[in-house]
Each structure stands twice: as structure tokens, then as C-alpha cells.
Amino acid sequence: MNRTPEEMLEIASKFETTGEIAEIKPLGPGFINDTFIVKTEGEGASKYILQRKNHLIFPDVPGMMMNIELVTEHIKKKVAAEGGDPMREVLTVTRRRPESMTEDERKDPAGDLYYKDEDGNYWAMCVFIEGSVTYEKADTPELCYKGGEGIGKFQAQLSDFTTTLNETIKGFHNIRWRFEQWDEALRKDAAGRVKDLAEEISWIDSRRDEMLDFWKKVEDGTIPTRVTHNDTKISNILFDQKGDVLCVIDLDTCMSSTSLNDFGDAIRSYTNTGAEDDKNLDNVSMSLEMFEAYTRGYLSQRKGNLTESEIENLAFSARYITYEQVLRFLMDYIDGDKYYKTAYPGHNLVRTHAQYKLLQSIESQYDDMKKIVDKYAR
Numbered sequence: 127m128n129r130t131p132e133e134m135l136e137i138a139s140k141f142e143t144t145g146e147i148a149e150i151k152p153l154g155p156g157f158i159n160d161t162f163i164v165k166t167e168g169e170g171a172s173k174y175i176l177q178r179k180n181h182l183i184f185p186d187v188p189g190m191m192m193n194i195e196l197v198t199e200h201i202k203k204k205v206a207a208e209g210g211d212p213m214r215e216v217l218t219v220t221r222r223r224p225e226s227m228t229e230d231e232r233k234d235p236a237g238d239l240y241y242k243d244e245d246g247n248y249w250a251m252c253v254f255i256e257g258s259v260t261y262e263k264a265d266t267p268e269l270c271y272k273g274g275e276g277i278g279k280f281q282a283q284l285s286d287f288t289t290t291l292n293e294t295i296k297g298f299h300n301i302r303w304r305f306e307q308w309d310e311a312l313r314k315d316a317a318g319r320v321k322d323l324a325e326e327i328s329w330i331d332s333r334r335d336e337m338l339d340f341w342k343k344v345e346d347g348t349i350p351t352r353v354t355h356n357d358t359k360i361s362n363i364l365f366d367q368k369g370d371v372l373c374v375i376d377l378d379t380c381m382s383s384t385s386l387n388d389f390g391d392a393i394r395s396y397t398n399t400g401a402e403d404d405k406n407l408d409n410v411s412m413s414l415e416m417f418e419a420y421t422r423g424y425l426s427q428r429k430g431n432l433t434e435s436e437i438e439n440l441a442f443s444a445r446y447i448t449y450e451q452v453l454r455f456l457m458d459y460i461d462g463d464k465y466y467k468t469a470y471p472g473h474n475l476v477r478t479h480a481q482y483k484l485l486q487s488i489e490s491q492y493d494d495m496k497k498i499v500d501k502y503a504r
Contacts, residue, residue, distance in 0.1 A: 131150070134150045134162065134176075135147060135150065137176070137241065137243065137249050138150055138162075138164050138174075138176055138251070139223075139226075140222055140223060140226045140241040140249070141174070141176075141220045141221065141222060141223065141241070141251040142220055142221050142222070142223050143164065143166050143172065143174055143220065143251075144169070144170030144171070144172050145166030145168045145169060145170045145171040145172060146166055146167055146168045147164060147165075147166050148165050148166055148167040149164070149165040150162050150163070150164050150165075150176070151163055151165075153175070159177045159178055159179055159180050159378070160177065160178040161175060161176070161177050162175070162176040162177070163175060163176075163254065164176050164251070172253070172254070173253075173254035173256065174220055174251050174252065174253055174254055175252050175253075175254050176249065176250075176251045177249065177250055177251070178247050178249055179247075179248040179249070179250055179378070181246070181247070181248055183295070184294050184295065184378060185294075186292060186293075186294050187240060187248040187250075188234065188236040188237075188239075188240065189236070189292030189293075189294055190292065190294040190378055191219070191236050191239035191240050191250055192235065192236040192239065192292060193291045193292050193294065193377070193380045193381065194217070194219060194239075194377045194378070194380060195219055195236070195239055196287075196289055196291065197284065197287070197291075197353060197377060197380050198216050198217050198218065198219060198377070200283070200284060200287050201215075201216045201280075201283045201284065201373075202216045202218075204283045205283075213253065213255075214255055214258075214372055214373070215372055215373050216373050217252055217253075217255075217373060217374075217375050217377060218252055218253040219239055219250070219251075219252050220250075220251035220252055220253060221238045221239065222237070222238040222239070222240075222241060224238070226241075255364055255372065257366065257367055258364040258365065258366065258372055259364070259365045259366065259367065259369075260360075260363070260364060260365070261360050261361065261363075261365070262360070262361050263360060264360040264396045264416070264420075267415055267416060267419035268419070269360065270396050270397075270416045270419040270420045270423070271419045271420065271422055271423035272363075272365070272369065272371060272423060273358075273360045273363060273392065273396060273420060273423065274392070274419070274420035274421060274422065274423025274424035274425075274426075275371055275423035275424070275426055275427055276363040276371040276374060276423075277355065277358050277363070277374065277388055277389075277392060277424060278423060278424040278425065278426060278427030278428040279371060279374075280355060280373075280374040281352065281353070281355075281385050281388065281427070281428055282427045282428055282430075282431060284352065284353040285352065285431040287352070287353050290382050291353065291380060291381050291382045292381070293381055293382075294378070294379070294381060295379065295381070298356060298379070298383070299354075299383060299387045299447070299450065300341065300383075301337045301338060301340075301341045301446070301450060302338065302341055302345075304450060304453055304454070304457075305334065305338070307457060308330065308453060308457055311457045311460045311461050312327070314461075315460065316460070316461050316462045317459075317460060317461065317462035317463075319459060319460055320460060323456070323459075323460070326456055326475075326478060326479075326482075329452065329456075329482055330452070330453050330456065337446060337449055337450075340439065340442060340443075340446050343435065343439065344383070344384045348435050349384050349386065349433075349435050349436060349439060350384070350433060350435075350436070351382050351383060351384060352382070352383075352384065352385045353380060353382065353385075354380070354381055354382070354383040354384065354385055354387050354388050355374060355377070355379065355380055355388050356379035356380065356381060356383070356387060356388065356391070357376060357378075357379045357391070358388045358389075358391050358392040358395075359392075359395050360395075360396070362374060362375055362376040363375070384436075384443075385428075385432075385436065386436060386439055386440060386442075386443035386446075387443065387447060389424060389440055389443050389444070390443030390444045390445075390446055390447030390448070391447045392420060392424075393412070393417060393420060393443075393444035393448075393488075394444060394447050394448045394451065394484070396416055396420050397412045397413045397414075397416040397417050397420070397444075398410065398411075398412065398413075398484055399411045399412070399413050400480065400483075400484075401480065402477060402480060402481070403473065403476050403477045403480055404476075404480045405476055405480075407479060407480065407483045410480050410483040410484050410487070411483070411484070411487040412444075412484060412487040412491060414491055414494060414495070414498075417444075417491075417495060417498065421440075421495075421498050421499060421502055422502050425499075425503050426502075429502065429503045432503070437499065437500075437503045440499045440503070441492060441495040441496045441498075441499050442492075444488050444495065445485065445488050445489060445492065448481060448484055448485045448488055449485055451481050452478055452481045452482050452485055455474050455475075455477040455478040455481060456474070456475075456478040458474050459472075459478060
């Protein structure tokens with residue numbers, strides 16, 4: 127989305143920054159949201175992150191911003207009580223300037239957390255944390271441990287959070303909902319590809335019951351519902367210059383679900399020895415060394431406040447989330463490649479095969495994974 131400097135200045139000026147806005151520059155590739163860094167000068171000079179929130183992916187941006195506000199305020203109180211620095215150890219949402227808000231916006235509990243422009247686009251701002259470091263990939267056991275520690279710390283800080291968060295993305299990680307989509311995709315066969323996918327479809331159908339059995343435990347409360355981040359890649363954790371965890375960022379997908387989703391999603395991304403769309407399946411497997419490093423870091427923060435059912439199902443969550451991703455890649459291929467961006471014909475099918483190879487590797491090491499969980503959880 128191209129905006130003139132004057133338009134960007136007008137948007138940024140809706141928020142309560144200190145100092146005078148001196149510069150607004152794009153930040154990062156912007157796969158979902160458009161992100162900018164805002165620099166101010168003069169008294170109180172600082173930096174901020176300004177984002178256009180993608181309301182096609184997140185149809186309830188006000189609900190999303192309310193989730194972020196509730197979660198960050200809860201963590202800030204914890205950090206302050208422990209003598210930490212809430213401005214560095216928690217993401218800080220920048221509020222709207224009261225004079226820039228309409229009467230209706232002032233009545234909205236989330237009205238000062240975002241700005242909706244004349245084109246219907248939603249904007250939000252947060253404070254930039256100076257001196258922070260990010261990593262694009264957890265390529266060593268040491269960094270894998272730190273990633274687990276970061277997500278474990280985030281969840282531990284929210285273990286006593288009891289407010290039900292808004293569901294900003296319908297059915298996220300809900301396999302019952304995914305199966306409804308799956309069955310409909312097979313029925314429609316939009317791209318005429320089902321006839322050539324008998325083997326791949328059998329991968330999904332043969333595991334349906336065990337995946338539903340896992341999700342039933344979430345539905346009936348056997349596995350408790352907590353705050354989940356839902357995008358636990360290493361780049362969503364900020365570190366300080368010494369390599370210690372500062373905080374978790376990119377909280378757009380925070381919702382109420384099982385915390386096991388975050389563990390499983392991290393294992394899916396951290397431990398893969400190949401690429402998510404690797405054409406050479408010999409490259410793809412789950413590194414048990416990386417699994418142990420992440421699990422050790424995660425449970426160093428979480429073992430004191432996980433239930434027995436969560437511990438028992440922790441290793442299975444890696445199978446669950448990886449299976450779901452196989453299903454989603456294959457479903458998108460059947461639908462005609464409408465959801466995921468593709469670089470070439472058949473890209474989603476390549477992704478399907480690579481994720482399935484990872485799933486098989488996880489399944490083959492499942493007993494060892496459970497032993498590792500027990501080792502650090504008990």
C-alpha cells in the first residue's frame with residue numbers, strides 16, 4: 127500500500143508520541159501487515175512501530191487490539207512486581223490522542239488502541255524497544271533453548287490470566303473446524319485435482335480420529351484453555367544484547383486456546399532439518415537434539431504450572447500442529463492455491479509432501495519425545 131509522506135504523517139500523528147515526528151520508514155517485508163518505524167526528535171525523542179493491520183486476515187481488529195491490551199497490561203503488572211522494566215520486558219501499545227478521536231470512538235473500550243482511516247484500514251502503534259535483537263532462525267540448540275524459554279516465560283506470566291479473549295481468527299488450530307473446511311474442499315474439488323491425490327488424501331483421513339480425540343480433550347476441559355500466542359517462531363521473541371529474552375512480540379494472534387498449540391507450532395518450525403517447502407525430502411526430518419533443547423527451555427519456565435494432562439499431551443501437540451499444516455497446504459492445493467502465496471505451479475503440493483515427511487519423522491520419534499518431556503517436567 128503506497129502512501130504519501132503527508133498521509134503517513136497524518137496517520138502517525140493520531141497517536142500519543144513524544145517529541146516531533148521526524149521520519150517514517152517502511153520496516154520489514156510486510157507479509158500480513160504493513161509495518162513502519164516512526165522516529166521523533168526534540169524533547170522526548172523516541173521510536174515507535176506503526177502498523178496497518180490486515181483486516182482481511184484479522185476481521186475483528188478492535189477485538190484483536192483489546193486482546194493485546196489485556197495481555198500486555200497483565201504482564202506489565204507481573205514484571206513491575208518482580209522489579210523488572212515493563213517498558214523493555216513487555217510490548218507497550220501507544221494510545222490515540224484524545225483530541226483525534228470521535229465521540230463514538232471515545233465510548234468504545236478499544237477506541238483509543240487503533241485508528242481507522244477513511245479507506246477502512248486499521249492502524250495501531252507500539253513503542254520500539256531500543257537495543258533489542260531478533261533472530262530469523264533457531265539454528266543452534268542454545269538458541270532453540272532460549273526460544274523455548276521465551277515462549278515458556280510468556281505463558282507462565284499469563285498462567286493466572288482468566289479473561290476469555292476475542293476469537294480474532296475463526297477456528298484457529300481447531301481441527302474440528304478444519305475438517306469441516308476439508309470435507310467441503312473435497313466436495314467442491316474447485317481445481318479438479320482430487321482425482322490425482324488419493325495417497326495424500328489418505329494421509330489426512332487415516333489420522334482423523336486421533337486428531338479429533340486430542341481436540342475433544344480441549345473441548346471438554348481435560349486440557350485447559352489458556353492464552354496462546356499462535357505464532358511462536360523465533361523472530362517473534364526480542365532478546366537483549368547479552369542474548370537473554372526480553373519479551374514476546376507480534377501479539378496479533380493472541381487468543382484463548384490450549385497452550386500446547388504454541389509448543390507444537392514451535393517444534394514444527396524449530397526442529398525441521400529442511401525447509402518448509404523442501405523439494406528434496408531427504409533433507410527433511412525432526413531434529414531430536416533441537417526438540418530436547420526447546421523442551422528444556424520451555425519447561426524451565428512452565429513445569430510448575432502445567433497440569434498433568436498438558437504434560438501428557440505436550441509431545442503429541444507437535445504431531446497435531448504438523449498434521450494440521452499438512453492438511454492446510456493440501457486443502458489449499460485442492461482449492462486452487464487461494465490462501466498461501468505460491469512461487470510456482472504445484473508449490474502447495476511440494477509443501478504438503480515436505481510437511482508430511484516432517485510429520486512422519488515426528489511420529490517415528492514420538493516415544494523418545496515423550497521421554498524427554500518427562501525428563502524435564504517431572
